[in-house]
Amino acid sequence: MNIAANTIPFVDLSSQNRLLDTEIHAAINRVLDQGDFVMGEAVRSFEIAFAQACGVKHGIGVACGTDAIALGLQAAGIKPGDEVILPANTFVATLIGVMRTGATPVLVDCDPNTALIDLNAAATAITQRTRAIVPVHLYGQMVSPSALLELASTYDIIIFEDAAQAHLAECEGYRAGSVGVAAAYSFYPSKNLGAFGDGGMLVTRNDDIAQAAQTLRNYGAPRKYYHTEVGTNSRLDTIQAAVLLTKLPYLDGWNGDRYRIAQQYDTLLQPLAEFGIRPIQNQNGQGHVYHLYVIEVGETCHIDRDVLQATLNDHNIQTGIHYPLPCHLQPAYATLGYKEGSFPHAERLCRNILSLPMYPGMSESQVQRVVETIQMISVDNPAASAHSLLTR
Numbered sequence: 460m461n462i463a464a465n466t467i468p469f470v471d472l473s474s475q476n477r478l479l480d481t482e483i484h485a486a487i488n489r490v491l492d493q494g495d496f497v498m499g500e501a502v503r504s505f506e507i508a509f510a511q512a513c514g515v516k517h518g519i520g521v522a523c524g525t526d527a528i529a530l531g532l533q534a535a536g537i538k539p540g541d542e543v544i545l546p547a548n549t550f551v552a553t554l555i556g557v558m559r560t561g562a563t564p565v566l567v568d569c570d571p572n573t574a575l576i577d578l579n580a581a582a583t584a585i586t587q588r589t590r591a592i593v594p595v596h597l598y599g600q601m602v603s604p605s606a607l608l609e610l611a612s613t614y615d616i617i618i619f620e621d622a623a624q625a626h627l628a629e630c631e632g633y634r635a636g637s638v639g640v641a642a643a644y645s646f647y648p649s650k651n652l653g654a655f656g657d658g659g660m661l662v663t664r665n666d667d668i669a670q671a672a673q674t675l676r677n678y679g680a681p682r683k684y685y686h687t688e689v690g691t692n693s694r695l696d697t698i699q700a701a702v703l704l705t706k707l708p709y710l711d712g713w714n715g716d717r718y719r720i721a722q723q724y725d726t727l728l729q730p731l732a733e734f735g736i737r738p739i740q741n742q743n744g745q746g747h748v749y750h751l752y753v754i755e756v757g758e759t760c761h762i763d764r765d766v767l768q769a770t771l772n773d774h775n776i777q778t779g780i781h782y783p784l785p786c787h788l789q790p791a792y793a794t795l796g797y798k799e800g801s802f803p804h805a806e807r808l809c810r811n812i813l814s815l816p817m818y819p820g821m822s823e824s825q826v827q828r829v830v831e832t833i834q835m836i837s838v839d840n841p842a843a844s845a846h847s848l849l850t851r
């Protein structure tokens with residue numbers, strides 16, 4: 460692929476990596492010198508530091524966010540026969556994590572304005588067998604902790620947060636990861652805190668869940684060669700932990716950058732509301748960490764999302780769709796028995812949403828160019844939009 464010089468990428472981590480180049484190399488070299496590649500010193504240090512940043516007692520480093528969900532739910536006692544509620548519009552890993560426990564996933568629709576799980580729909584879906592809800596702090600915005608806690612206490616279920624997109628997000632005085640009995644984080648490279656490969660963490664204030672997860676990730680052995688659980692091998696690499704530990708002190712600043720960029724988008728996009736283009740609503744205020752900045756190209760807009768995306772691409776502006784197909788319509792999960800129409804809000808968002816470029820270090824003039832181009836395509840010059848889909 461030819462990348463033009465004026466391209467605005469969807470994500471660009473190069474400035475962040477350049478800034479930390481020396482520090483990160485030194486941290487990696489320390490691991491190479493020590494040779495503690497598995498469960499080394501940096502893993503323990505990062506577990507302690509990240510758990511503290513989340514405001515909870517324990518961090519258990521695992522191989523990826525998906526494992527953090529699967530092993531975390533298992534450590535919290537979720538098992539076959541249980542029902543677990545989760546939103547239909549999430550990255551499929553949430554569903555995979557739930558299903559790996561053997562529990563039955565119960566999907567629910569989302570709030571059309573925030574794209575977060577609709578807790579009224581969740582309440583309606585609760586049965587005798589419901590044991591847990593997995594709220595997803597989607598795009599970096601937390602599901603209301605007070606509303607979650609009220610739901611959980613009313614129906615006596617546990618909350619297990621999918622915080623993979625919400626590193627250090629805050630809402631109502633809670634940090635992401637400190638609301639439920641436990642929470643899953645991912646350090647996939649493009650997340651707000653990203654490794655140089657895969658990585659994940661379970662965070663919890665509960666001693667028993669922490670201990671169970673430590674056992675499960677390490678072949679089910681609380682003591683070497685003595686296996687009390689049917690476990691697995693899922694550990695955070697020491698090299699990745701060293702990278703993450705080096706980056707962690709910068710996370711707050713990067714999140715602040717993301718927030719400022721989002722505010723600039725909000726302001727510049729405001730005049731486009733009457734043309735059917737509006738950002739997904741932020742109800743967290745400054746606690747939103749904007750893993751993604753997502754707009755909806757509404758039905759009143761005279762072009763559709765796919766045309767907007769293709770035309771932006773023609774103008775060297777890269778965008779994403781998170782996600783184009785909801786979990787319940789994925790072929791792999793047809794056996795769950797949902798159909799088109801099961802979750803209308805989630806389905807509509809999948810057709811209409813577009814994630815704009817967003818990364819720490821993105822400049823004001825880049826944000827401006829993105830919005831001006833959207834405006835040109837969708838408002839000023841309707842004819843410009845026709846070309847792209849036809850000529851591809």
Ligand SMILES: *Cc1c(COP(=O)(O)O)cnc(C)c1O
Pocket residue numbers: 523524525526549550552553595621623624644645646647657658659
């Ligand atoms: C990234 C992500 C995950 C999975 O994390 P991996 O580290 O890729 O396994 C889970 N849930 C959500 C919402 C995510 O965005």
